[in-house]
Amino acid sequence: MLYLVGLGLSYKSDITVRGLEAVRKCSRVYLEHYTSVLMAASQEDLESFYGKPVILADRELVESGSDKILTNADKEDVAFLVVGDPLGATTHTDLVLRAKRQNIAVEIVHNASIMNAVGSCGLQLYQFGQTISMVFFTENWRPDSWYDKIMENRKIGLHTLVLLDIKVKEQSIENLARGRPIFEPPRYMSVSQCCEQLLEIEEKRGTKAYTPDTPAVAVSRLGSASQHFKAGTIKELSQYDAGEPLHSLVILGRQCHELELEYLLEFADDREKLRADVLADQEYFKPAPWVPPAEEEDSD
């Protein structure tokens, strides 16, 4: 049996009871270690909690070496651990398909992921549109196809969850070229950097998918003891220090209801300013006001 087990967001104890029971009976335990990290637990913490070794699985192992992960999984139990939900923010459907083709039974143990836990910022999950990913811009690579997706979401009034890039086990071009297994320290995109990239692309495109004054929510360390939310405009958040990783961002849509706003105001430096910013931003993409149809025959 291959168990795909979600670990939730932060603590070793965020695993479900059922997930823990599965892990404890597995002969091999892999931890997917390139799309996210568990904020409040190290590999050693997990090993002592599970009572067995945990093998870190980088992108190469998962994408090219999945046969290694699946070895003997038809006869013994193997666990593949994923931060968040196993089929949530990241796709591991490919691993499931490969297992099925080898007639290996698969069991999914779900858990919270950023995709649903972000509801704790007070915005309704019902009102979110498609999710986008923001990668670190480099000198020559500044992809902005997400801009159109924000536009599409905002045109119909929906909020946009922005997932921020992380770089774990990256090599410098020099080390890569020379085949030296030396890795750069991990990097995690901050809310402020994300907002700067948003502003840069809006300035370049100029079609007002959002503006510097569009309200957004900085989400930091969601699900951990130091979880924090800050509501402000994109411009304000581009200068905001959200502290330690991991960060995410939510860009508001027009459909921000009174109860959502009331909740958000708790996270604002200046409540009245945020209220005014939300109201002003709601003017964008506002449907034309309803006008009664002209009467075909004038009764006067």
Add this chain to the structure above:
Amino acid sequence: MLYLVGLGLSYKSDITVRGLEAVRKCSRVYLEHYTSVLMAASQEDLESFYGKPVILADRELVESGSDKILTNADKEDVAFLVVGDPLGATTHTDLVLRAKRQNIAVEIVHNASIMNAVGSCGLQLYQFGQTISMVFFTENWRPDSWYDKIMENRKIGLHTLVLLDIKVKEQSIENLARGRPIFEPPRYMSVSQCCEQLLEIEEKRGTKAYTPDTPAVAVSRLGSASQHFKAGTIKELSQYDAGEPLHSLVILGRQCHELELEYLLEFADDREKLRADVLADQEYFKPAPWVPPAEEEDSD
């Protein structure tokens, strides 16, 4: 401390280890019991698992009697259990706001909900638009504002998660009028009923937000041992018996990628027909093909 603890989708052991630790130290434990139910665990199962009584909280208690729930929560620990994630498919933000106003500390213990676990049908969570709810139609009440939301999602190619109505602890109009505390047996909307209502409203509106041939995925008992997916057109699923509750539905959007389709084909009665249906449906809301801009000056 008020703990809002997500229970996940199905088993008593779907609670997280951290959630269980919290529940076990609480002096009172409420289970929210009107927006969803835990499929594979009864109230008694939970009570013996937690080692303490569990109080069922109906809508009236949560919406009008929240002071009762919050009594002494500044001095002792109280747990409020929610199937899925506490701030997921259902809003309990109001309870959080009330607690905060009374200076009661609140801790959220997240868990999987339908909103993220639906990713296990193989469709990418990134590509979902706003979520809609389908209520039981009555003779005089057939609300269809969700139709416009499906249209909005499909216009930009996104999938739509449809949450299906449940009726727990409902009274007949006669019993209500006579003040008799007699409750109807619980009712859970089926995929087929949902699809019938979809077809009825499409026939009435006629603006092709979707058609009878639009592909969809019937999701039944997600997260339980008998979890099942069936992919077919809305018309086909209107005649499909998805078995025991709980059910949900996903209506496909145009942005259905090859890997998503490959996964879905596993759930089709007729793989070739489903593939053809998906391709045909992708013609709706298709953006106009890109045409190179006419050259301003002809160089010939």
